[in-house]
Amino acid sequence: MADQRNWTPFAYRVYRFATWVIWCLAWPGLRVARAKSPEWRERLGDVPDSPAGSIWVHAASVGEFGAALPLVRELVAQGHGVHVTVVTPAGVGIARESLPGGVRVSFAPLDLVPAVRRAVRTLRPSLIILIENELWPNLLFEARTHGVPVAMANARMSERSLSRYRSKGSPLRGVGQLIRAAVCQSQDDVRRFVRLGFERSRVRSFGSTKFDLLAEPLSASEREELRSSFGLDESRPVLVFGSVRPREEAEIVRAVATCLADLGDALAVVAPRHLERVAPLMTALESAGVASVRRTESSQVSREAGERPGAVVLDTTGELGAVYAIANVAFVGGTLANYGGHNPLEPAAQGVPVALGPHTETCRESALLLLDEGAAVAVSNGEELAEELLRIARDADVRRSMSEAALRVMEEGRGASARAVEWLAGLGLLSNAGRERGAAS
Numbered sequence: 001m002a003d004q005r006n007w008t009p010f011a012y013r014v015y016r017f018a019t020w021v022i023w024c025l026a027w028p029g030l031r032v033a034r035a036k037s038p039e040w041r042e043r044l045g046d047v048p049d050s051p052a053g054s055i056w057v058h059a060a061s062v063g064e065f066g067a068a069l070p071l072v073r074e075l076v077a078q079g080h081g082v083h084v085t086v087v088t089p090a091g092v093g094i095a096r097e098s099l100p101g102g103v104r105v106s107f108a109p110l111d112l113v114p115a116v117r118r119a120v121r122t123l124r125p126s127l128i129i130l131i132e133n134e135l136w137p138n139l140l141f142e143a144r145t146h147g148v149p150v151a152m153a154n155a156r157m158s159e160r161s162l163s164r165y166r167s168k169g170s171p172l173r174g175v176g177q178l179i180r181a182a183v184c185q186s187q188d189d190v191r192r193f194v195r196l197g198f199e200r201s202r203v204r205s206f207g208s209t210k211f212d213l214l215a216e217p218l219s220a221s222e223r224e225e226l227r228s229s230f231g232l233d234e235s236r237p238v239l240v241f242g243s244v245r246p247r248e249e250a251e252i253v254r255a256v257a258t259c260l261a262d263l264g265d266a267l268a269v270v271a272p273r274h275l276e277r278v279a280p281l282m283t284a285l286e287s288a289g290v291a292s293v294r295r296t297e298s299s300q301v302s303r304e305a306g307e308r309p310g311a312v313v314l315d316t317t318g319e320l321g322a323v324y325a326i327a328n329v330a331f332v333g334g335t336l337a338n339y340g341g342h343n344p345l346e347p348a349a350q351g352v353p354v355a356l357g358p359h360t361e362t363c364r365e366s367a368l369l370l371l372d373e374g375a376a377v378a379v380s381n382g383e384e385l386a387e388e389l390l391r392i393a394r395d396a397d398v399r400r401s402m403s404e405a406a407l408r409v410m411e412e413g414r415g416a417s418a419r420a421v422e423w424l425a426g427l428g429l430l431s432n433a434g435r436e437r438g439a440a441s
Contacts, residue, residue: 351407
């Protein structure tokens with residue numbers, strides 16, 4: 001391991017000086033905010049105290065917290081004390097709802113020297129775990145100064161980020177000297193971290209921890225009960241369009257109309273990403289000649305063929321993951337328009353064939369894995385989407401092959417959190433002392 005004391009690149013010294021200037025200039029306003037707002041007290045470093053030796057897990061927002069959650073649960077199950085920090089209000093809210101009562105949750109300190117220093121001294125962690133690519137120069141420097149090792153989990157790095165971090169003007173140039181271990185999502189990420197200067201022996205890939213958040217496949221009886229709640233008989237095909245975003249609605253509505261016209265008796269379940277799009281989606285479907293009802297109005301969709309709607313629009317929250325289980329094939333939204341995509345592992349976890357558009361930037365590794373293993377197909381537009389959905393819906397052998405591939409991917413991916421914790425422990429980063437203090441708290 002390179003000597004961490006040597007890490008003081010010129011660009012970091014400039015960054016550190018600039019953040020001190022920002023602190024001094026902003027302090028009058030920050031002081032007022034600190035007095036009025038518990039959130040700002042935490043952002044300025046006054047985080048709730050945790051037992052000495054706890055593990056500090058830091059995530060940026062809701063998405064990164066989703067990767068952190070199974071890891072935190074694994075650490076807690078092994079008796080470690082954990083303190084979680086999240087940047088965004090939404091992420092903090094979900095963390096407080098999702099984590100066991102013994103886990104402290106707070107807003108992350110701003111990457112200003114006094115705020116970070118105060119947080120490190122208050123928490124006195126035995127280890128800091130940064131989720132995905134949360135690399136903050138002052139946090140890393142203060143951790144080094146206070147003798148706190150840093151690791152990364154579910155780490156990822158694009159070629160663009162690699163080039164940026166390696167540039168002479170980056171305050172994170174040579175950051176590999178400051179991080180003791182990186183648990184990566186893929187072998188491509190491993191190679192990029194090694195090129196950044198991380199020691200190869202301290203970089204591993206165990207897959208995405210998000211696999212461990214996904215539900216097990218519904219049982220046959222659970223699927224039948226769910227189908228019954230939609231008024232579906234055993235033979236009626238179901239196409240699910242999940243997490244649909246506004247700029248792709250028009251193409252998806254056309255794909256729905258095309259599929260239903262060809263398949264005749266199929267049902268399309270359309271789930272907008274945000275509930276305020278329910279009414280506009282229903283209007284668009286009706287304009288395309290597709291009779292639709294809201295999910296909350298369709299607990300018993302008529303079984304008589306002449307009265308059955310062609311589409312059900314989900315106006316419920318938290319149900320989509322289960323609804324994927326009744327699909328013959330599912331499209332995952334945010335991928336036809338430039339939104340970056342939503343989690344394609346949700347339908348795959350239920351053994352359902354997946355269709356994806358070209359925009360999968362935020363779920364790149366999961367999408368590539370499903371595509372490479374034959375569990376998903378890629379489309380470029382709404383016309384291709386309709387063609388692929390129809391092909392898969394008509395061919396039972398294709399559906400069976402894709403379903404088996406999806407379940408195989410999920411089986412191999414689950415357990416990433418436990419493997420990561422075991423490896424970190426093997427490196428000596430999860431001290432017995434820290435575990436005993438956490439268990440006693």
